[in-house]
């Protein structure tokens with residue numbers, strides 16, 4: 353599989369999304385980390401209103417010296433702002449915080465009961481107004497996606513969900529590919545809970561790579577984008593150094609088999 357640092361996923365609205373991104377949840381020295389990441393090949397930054405660092409991300413993107421059109425910024429609508437009118441205001445506020453020309457991808461952060469339909473209508477309107485170029489959802493299960501598509505002609509460009517070898521959401525991935533929804537893997541490193549797993553380390557060792565690099569590469573080869581987070585300058589570089597090796601069929605099979613339904617973040621399975 354020929355993947356490069358600037359490899360892109362095609363979205364159903366004609367735009368593209370860089371396959372490797374930097375997540376900035378609980379990011380220390382956010383602006384410095386984003387600048388460092390961009391200087392080491394990252395082209396996609398994942399923030400959210402909830403993270404409180406949209407302004408730092410925007411400043412880094414404006415000042416780093418890489419043309420704006422080569423960079424991709426995702427942010428998300430927080431739960432307290434769901435519903436039509438509030439979501440419109442929240443989208444405008446996020447854009448203002450970022451201080452950019454547009455949000456490249458605006459996501460509904462969570463499938464909030466009773467609010468999903470109105471929030472989605474608001475995102476469609478924000479796209480029409482040019483506030484967001486692409487729109488999507490996060491933490492949506494197959495049931496939430498089916499509900500959305502039954503009520504709207506606009507299919508989300510992206511579903512961002514927890515996804516790593518220990519939570520291989522195969523059914524959700526298949527559903528998304530069938531419907532042209534790109535999947536973005538959050539917690540691609542399982543929040544560092546599994547770095548010492550002997551089976552993972554064996555495959556990593558075979559390629560002279562680390563556990564983190566192996567998990568990121570697995571996600572990329574499974575056809576999704578990945579947004580690992582690190583506040584550490586060395587690990588930010590390490591996590592981007594995943595384009596000089598290829599996991600073979602047997603490696604992939606063994607990594608797939610690590611699935612144990614591990615959730616390191618929140619679980620939307622039972623959200624009605």
Ligand SMILES: NC(=O)c1ccc[n+]([C@@H]2O[C@H](COP(=O)([O-])OP(=O)(O)OC[C@H]3O[C@@H](n4cnc5c(N)ncnc54)[C@H](OP(=O)(O)O)[C@@H]3O)[C@@H](O)[C@H]2O)c1
Nearest residue numbers: 375376377490538539540541542543544564580581582583
């Ligand atoms: N949509 C959602 O609901 C949602 C939920 C969760 C996350 N996200 C997004 O996804 C991003 C990534 O998820 P995450 O931050 O929760 O988890 P993650 O990326 O799976 O793991 C981050 C953890 O791994 C450590 N780490 C990073 N690189 C490492 C390496 N090479 N070796 C060893 N440890 C390493 C980090 O510590 P150091 O910082 O010390 O390196 C941090 O503790 C978030 O930042 C956020 O943007 C979205």
